[in-house]
Amino acid sequence: MxxxxxxxxxxxxxxxxxxxxxxxxxxxxxxxxxxxxxxxTPGADTPAAAARKRWGLTGPLARAPEPPAHRFSAAYVVDHVPTHDKVVFLAVDEGAARDPRFVRITGELKLPVSLFPAEGRPDLPTLSYEGQRAEICGQRRSRLFHPPHGAYNADTLRAAADCGVRALVLGREFREYAQGERLRPGDIVRADASATAPLLRRIQEQGYAVARLEDYI
Known part of the structure; x- marks a missing residue:
């Protein structure tokens, strides 16, 4: 046992x-x-973080708020969107939009940008009403229209309305901000390929978001 x-x-x-x-x-x-x-490696760059670093941004741009339920009843000629949202809007001519640098930065950062044809277009006031109507109806890509070189007259307004344009968009040149002008809510900023990265840094420094213009007017 x-x-x-x-x-x-x-x-x-x-x-x-x-x-x-x-x-x-x-x-x-x-x-x-x-x-x-x-x-x-802790904190390794994601593709988005690497893109921001490449363009000189310190982090993600501020997120744009939800667009308004109803578009603003803006004046027919618009150089500024009447909003209290801390947003700005980017607009470029189609010529600048074909620049590889611009294509890359807008693609990598997923920027909403409004494109307007202007390259090689005549000043509209030099044309008759019929000539302006043909130009505007042929150029129009959306219900917003930027008159080439910012030039327009009474015939331009009438022709644009006949072509179904909701508003003539002018905007401000980036150079104005480079000279010390501060951004304001609702600014429409016209930039070229070389100015886009510095403009985005200015937008970030001042705490603004980039929104889609067509969502507001």
Whole structure:
């Protein structure tokens, strides 16, 4: 009987050792996963973070608020959107929009931009009403229209209305802000490819978001 007890005690002790060993074992796959996790550099750049760094931004641009439920009843000729939201709007001519730098920065940062044809277009006031109507109806890409070089007259307004244009958009040149002018809520800023990155840095420094112009007027 004593021999049987000694055998049973020995078996129980051996089982305890095996169990203890299993409790502390690590699956080889789990061990590899832990090793890989230790090799990941904390704070590694995501593609979005790398793009912001490349264009000189210190972080994400402010998120634009939800657009208004109803568009503003703006004047027919618009150089500023009447809003209290801390947003600005970017507009460029189609010529600038074909610049590879502009394509890259707007694509990487997912910027909402309004495009207006102006390159190689005549000053509308030099044309008759019929000539202006043909130009505007042929150029129009949306219900917003930017008269080439910002030039227009009474015939321009009448022709634009006949072509279904909701508003003539003028905007301000980026150079005005480069000279120290501060942004205002609702500013429509016309930029070229070389000015887009400095403009975005100015927008970020002053705490503004970039919104889509067509959502507001």
């Amino acid at each position: 004593r021999a049987a007890h000694r055998l049973l005690a020995g078996l129980l002790a051996a089982g305890a050792l095996v169990t203890a060993g299993c409790a502390h074992s690590v699956d080889p796959i789990e061990r590899l996963g832990r090793r890989a996790a230790r090799q990941v």
